[in-house]
Amino acid sequence: MHIPDGLISPQTYLPALVLAAPLWWWAGRQFARRVGDEALPRLAVFTALAFVLSSLMLPLPGGTSGHAIGVGLLTLIFGPWVAFLGYTLVLLLQALVMGAGGITSLPVNALAMGFVGAWTAYLLFRLLSPLRAEVAVFVAVATSVLLSALLVALLLGLQPLIAQAPDGSPRFFPFGWSVTLPAVLLPHLFIGLAEAALTVLVWRHARKRRWLPASVSSTA
Amino acid sequence: MPLSHPFRLGLYLTAVVAVTLIHQPAVLLLLLAGILLLSGKGRIALALRALRPVIWILLLISAGYLLMGWITGQAVLAALALINLRVLVIALLTVWMVRDTDLDRALARWPRARRWLVVVRGQMQLFRRLVDDYRQAQKSRASVPPTLRQRYLGSAAIGLAALDKGVHNAELVTLAMRSRGALDE
Numbered sequence: 001m002h003i004p005d006g007l008i009s010p011q012t013y014l015p016a017l018v019l020a021a022p023l024w025w026w027a028g029r030q031f032a033r034r035v036g037d038e039a040l041p042r043l044a045v046f047t048a049l050a051f052v053l054s055s056l057m058l059p060l061p062g063g064t065s066g067h068a069i070g071v072g073l074l075t076l077i078f079g080p081w082v083a084f085l086g087y088t089l090v091l092l093l094q095a096l097v098m099g100a101g102g103i104t105s106l107p108v109n110a111l112a113m114g115f116v117g118a119w120t121a122y123l124l125f126r127l128l129s130p131l132r133a134e135v136a137v138f139v140a141v142a143t144s145v146l147l148s149a150l151l152v153a154l155l156l157g158l159q160p161l162i163a164q165a166p167d168g169s170p171r172f173f174p175f176g177w178s179v180t181l182p183a184v185l186l187p188h189l190f191i192g193l194a195e196a197a198l199t200v201l202v203w204r205h206a207r208k209r210r211w212l213p214a215s216v217s218s219t220a
Numbered sequence: 221m222p223l224s225h226p227f228r229l230g231l232y233l234t235a236v237v238a239v240t241l242i243h244q245p246a247v248l249l250l251l252l253a254g255i256l257l258l259s260g261k262g263r264i265a266l267a268l269r270a271l272r273p274v275i276w277i278l279l280l281i282s283a284g285y286l287l288m289g290w291i292t293g294q295a296v297l298a299a300l301a302l303i304n305l306r307v308l309v310i311a312l313l314t315v316w317m318v319r320d321t322d323l324d325r326a327l328a329r330w331p332r333a334r335r336w337l338v339v340v341r342g343q344m345q346l347f348r349r350l351v352d353d354y355r356q357a358q359k360s361r362a363s364v365p366p367t368l369r370q371r372y373l374g375s376a377a378i379g380l381a382a383l384d385k386g387v388h389n390a391e392l393v394t395l396a397m398r399s400r401g402a403l404d405e
Contacts, residue, residue: 004274005314006307007281010240041390044342045383052348089337096318099273099311103236169299171243174285205380211387 001152001184002054002094002109005102007173009163012155016107023115024088030081039078042211046074047086049202051093053195071114071148072121072141073199077206080118087114112151120144137203138196145192146185153177153184225325232317239309245298248305252312259316266319270311278304342393 035043050070070090074083088110094100101109121144128136157177160170175183206212223231242248256263282300289296327334366374 004277004307005236005310006240006303008240010237013240041394042387044390045386048386049383093337093341096314096323099270099314102310103233103314104240104310165243165299169294169296171299171302174281174296174299174303175288179284201376202379202383205383209384209387 001113001149001188002091002101003105003152003156004100005095005104007156007159008105008108009159009172010104011162012158013104013108016111020107020111020115023111024085027081027085027088030079031085034079035082043078043082043086046070046077047090050074050087051090053198054090054094070195071117072137072144072195073202075118075121075144076125076137076140076199076203077212080122083118083122084110084114087118108155109152112155113148116151117144117148120147134200134204137200141199142192142196145188145195149184149188149192150181153180156180156184225322226329228317228321229323229326232313232321235313236310239306239313242306243302245301245305248302248309251309252305255309255312255316259312259319262319266315267312270308270315274307274311278307342390 050073053070071083071087074086078086088106091101091106091109091114095102095106121140124140124143125136128139154177156173157175157180159173160176163171165171203212239248239251242251256267259266282304285296285300288294323337324334327337
């Protein structure tokens with residue numbers, strides 16, 4: 001669901017940058033405090049896995065793309081702040097290496113998929129922790145994918161309303177919510193379920209290998 | 221005079237933001253031609269590399285918007301030219317920057333970010349290699365294509381094996397970096 005460069009107006013990406021910058025700074029502090037040198041290799045591997053997962057893209061009629069995200073997995077293993085920062089790096093690499101997403105759209109993509117995705121997965125997993133752990137992981141990840149997709153669809157559909165030429169023609173993304181909501185949300189309904197199943201598989205493996213933090217292991 | 225890598229990165233970021241403030245297709249067309257001219261040898265390959273990730277999204281948007289214009293009777297060509305050109309100019313700027321800027325050197329002032337980038341890039345290559353190896357191995361051992369179930373099971377097995385291998389490999393890289401003093405910040 002990456003939004004490419006050139007489709008998002010400065011009226012959107014500048015406020016998003018103002019919002020994302022202090023969150024990145026705070027996430028950086030959390031990262032320095034929580035991730036020691038011994039955890040960095042594991043983080044790099046899971047960041048790379050998130051990169052691979054979200055690189056398998058399918059263009060969607062809504063002007064974006066459909067793919068798994070991988071941020072739920074990062075969140076369950078490293079916590080929401082580190083996941084947000086890690087996913088920002090994934091988005092940056094994808095923008096530079098593969099041309100997917102972009103630099104101006106980075107704050108928007110990072111907030112929608114990285115921040116909202118990570119915190120939704122984290123909070124829902126905590127909330128559902130009395131249930132069987134696999135069910136909590138599945139529901140948390142599927143919901144986080146859907147919520148991120150909803151946010152992307154809303155922001156894309158907002159563009160023709162806030163960035164118009166004097167004659168009323170759109171200057172950036174041209175379709176409204178009537179197109180973006182079904183075009184982005186419907187495919188992500190299936191993508192979210194597939195990603196949730198995949199996350200359960202990897203999460204169980206991580207638990208077996210004792211890669212999970214103590215706080216998560218105790219709820220599992 | 222050759223520009224330093226951090227300066228190139230800064231220039232690229234400024235240019236990308238500036239392009240989103242331009243709303244005249246003719247200016248964007250001139251910019252596109254200018255970038256192609258300035259990017260030197262290999263400009264065709266560069267243009268194709270820029271086009272590859274955005275072409276399907278642009279085609280989908282253009283086709284959908286043309287259809288909408290045809291149904292509603294609105295003039296949509298100017299808006300479409302503006303959107304397509306802007307996306308292309310930024311995509312071209314990005315691949316040009318990636319080709320001519322060494323990100324490791326550009327990030328020299330942020331060693332932790334640089335180290336993370338190095339390890340993540342290494343892992344990405346490892347994952348790609350493992351998937352390729354798996355595909356080749358499967359092709360060479362079976363005369364008929366695998367069923368969907370076999371593919372899922374195989375992908376799950378290779379994915380988990382790749383994770384174990386990736387973690388092991390990244391730990392070795394970190395140990396090697398530490399022994400060479402790369403982590404002494």
